Amino acid sequence: MTDNAQSGRVGYRDIADDLRRKIDSGELPPGSRVPGENDITSRYGVAPLTARHALDVLKSEGLIVAKRGSGTFVREFKPIRRVSPDRLKATASWGAGRPIWTTDVGTRPRTESVFVEVEQPSAPVAQVLRLDDGARVVVRRRTYVVDDKPVQLATSYYPEALVAGSAITEIDTGEGGAYARLRELGHEPVRFREELRIRMPREAEREALELTQDMPIVLITRTAYTIDDQPVEVSEMVLDSAAYVLEYKFTSQD
Known part of the structure; x- marks a missing residue:
């Protein structure tokens, strides 16, 4: 053909x-x-x-x-092995003062183009975070790059009333990242929910990840909850499907 x-x-x-x-x-x-x-x-x-x-x-x-x-x-490139749920355990990453992605196996990405803004949330984000009408969110956007090739776009949303005045509103969130800061604020995330979807990229995503029209992306949406089941973060991650292996570990025990 x-x-x-x-x-x-x-x-x-x-x-x-x-x-x-x-x-x-x-x-x-x-x-x-x-x-x-x-x-x-x-x-x-x-x-x-x-x-x-x-x-x-x-x-x-x-x-x-x-x-x-x-x-x-x-390319001399080892796919990034994204291991869940290990990467979200406090003792293995953010609770020990390390970024979450340091638990991923393979070439380590570097973070570029970090932007922090306060915005009105979309209806889906407001619903997941259980926000009142008019409530705003702190939005953190960043790009992860390996060998000068963008491999992931990440956008995280936090209730403004929850994180105002903390390092989450700064470019550098400090050791352990946003989850460590949430714990200091008394809102430690202890439970996570991830939804995974494969779709074709939007034009802006395609350009940002330097993809051709026929290359799909992996969209992972994660919600973090406190011990009281309060949602404290929604994070949307757009992954270059050629750059990642997604590994999930679980047992048959309750």
Whole structure:
């Protein structure tokens, strides 16, 4: 099958499939140079735009990475293994003064583009947080990056009345992050609920995560509750599906 209207012509998906096969088989091992646009144009007999689209597909899948001034290479990248519920245990992460994501296995992301604002919540967020009409929320937005590639967008919502004046309203929340600050405020999260959904990205999400149109994202919505069952946070995480492995641990015991 090809993506060109003319029968018998090679399409960008055919080229991406061929290069992907070489990567998966080890013919193009991690760190090796991938044929560039000019090489692909010559080798497959296609237009430069077709060659560019083929490389874009592999970039969006996290298989290759472009290094400015050097070329394009097979990515030496270990997927981030997001282990639940271990990552939310206070003793393993935030309660010990560490960010939650330090419990994830694999390449550690760095945090970029942190924004903190006070806003009127959407109806779904207000409902989950059980807010009165007119109540506002503190919103924390940030991007997580690995090897200069954005892998996750995260947006967290907290009742303004609950966290006003705390470090949760600052760019740097301090050791242990927002959950440690909630505990200091007397609202320690002890129970969490996560909903996971796979969908196609919105345009803003696609651009922010540098995805192609046909790459899905993983949307995880987490709600944190106190021992009194009070919701204190809603967090929406948009994950590049090519960058993560989601692992869940549980037992058959009550």
